[in-house]
Amino acid sequence: MTNFGDLDIFARVVSSGSMSTAGRALGLSPAVISKRIKRLEDRLGTRLLQRTTRQISLTEAGQGFYERVLSVLAGLEDAEAFVSGRSARIQGTLKVSAPTSFGRMHIAPHLKPFLDAHPDLTLNLVLTDEFTDIVGGGFDLAIRIAELGDSSLVARRLAPVRRVLCAAPAYLASYGTPEDVEALKHHTCLRPHNNDAWRLEGPGGAVLYRPEGRLVTNSSEVIREAVIAGFGIALRSTWDVGQELKDGRLVRVLPSYEGSRNVALSAVYPSRQFLPAKVRLLIDYLAELYGPVPYWER
Known part of the structure; x- marks a missing residue:
């Protein structure tokens, strides 16, 4: 039977992309890390990692194994939390990816209550408008605004996303509606x-x-600032320009049309039977914060 310590070492090497980085986190030398990974590969009879002098990457077998190892380790964490009764005392680092503007406007202002409630938790929030590789990047969770297709990931809908055509009054006064x-x-x-x-629905x-x-x-x-400045017409989310629509700096254009209703705000995470408590708590917190009628729509 495979040693669970070897699984933890393997997962840390993949998430950090380096044996030396994983070794520092675990208090082990790179030589010991390498030996434990080789022992795991010998035990399984397959190569899990491709090693070069510059980087480490997963083989096809390693990718599938890594996804299942995450599930196993998450189940162990969940079992320990249940037995020890420490589910309210969340520890460690939670690595989250989110869109740049949404993260700045609707995640960052609400982090203090969550982190105050869990003082032993560290949040690593990475803001990017690109879809990150959750597994390869070692992310616990990604917040995405998209029409999600089929994948091996699990998604939980946090809130609807309404997108409307809008423009500044000055632009419409100059060029017509x-x-x-x-x-x-x-x-x-x-x-x-x-x-x-x-993609509009009318x-x-x-x-x-x-x-x-x-x-x-x-x-x-940049698109947001340009439409407010009167440069043209844009399709924007109400979470992004709701205040400008309320105070008149922007007005709806073709109000009978909106962006596709299949686009939503979702929490996306690797498929696993048991979510770590820290991931579940953040998802629940955001779901309650936004909800079916998010505060920017009220």
């Missing part, structure tokens, strides 16, 4: 850098429109 989707081609539209089409059903404009950027925050 479009009366239908077809009229958007006569306007400056602030398009995403990947040139994805706008009175006649789903509509696909590919926006055109003179500004291309990989920054969602």
Whole structure:
């Protein structure tokens, strides 16, 4: 039977991407770490890691094994918490990925109560607008705003996401207000850098429109500031521009149309039977904070 310590060492090597880093965390030398990994591979009769002088990567067998090891280790943590009655005393580091703007606006302001309630917990919050490799990056959890497809990951819906077409009053005063989707081609539209089409839902059903404009950027925050400044029409989430819509700095354009309702705010995590208590607590906290009618919609 495989030694559970070897599984923990393997998981730490993968999450850190380095035997020396894993060794420092565990108080073991790189030579000992290497020996334990080789012992595990010999026991399984397959290579789990590809080693070069610069990096370590998972083999195909190693990837599948790693996902299952995470499940085993999470189950052990859950069992220990149940037996010891320490579920309220959460420890360790929780590594979370989230979109840049959403993380700044709707996660960061609410972290203090959560961390105050769990003083032994450290949160490593990584903000990026790219979809991170949760398993390969060693993330416990990712917050995503997307229409999620099939994957080996588990997703829990935290809140609906409404996206509306909007523009500054000054822009509409200068260039007029479009009366239908077809009229958007006569306007400056602030398009995403990947040139994805706008998936809209309106009175006649789903509509696909590919926006055109003179500004291309990989920054969602640049698009936000540009639409407020009167540069054009944008498709924005209400969590992002709700206050501007309320105070009149932005107004709805084609109000009978909205972005696809399949897009949602979700917590995504590796598939496992038992979630670590620290991950479950943060997911529950965010689900209660946002809810079916999130505060930016009230």
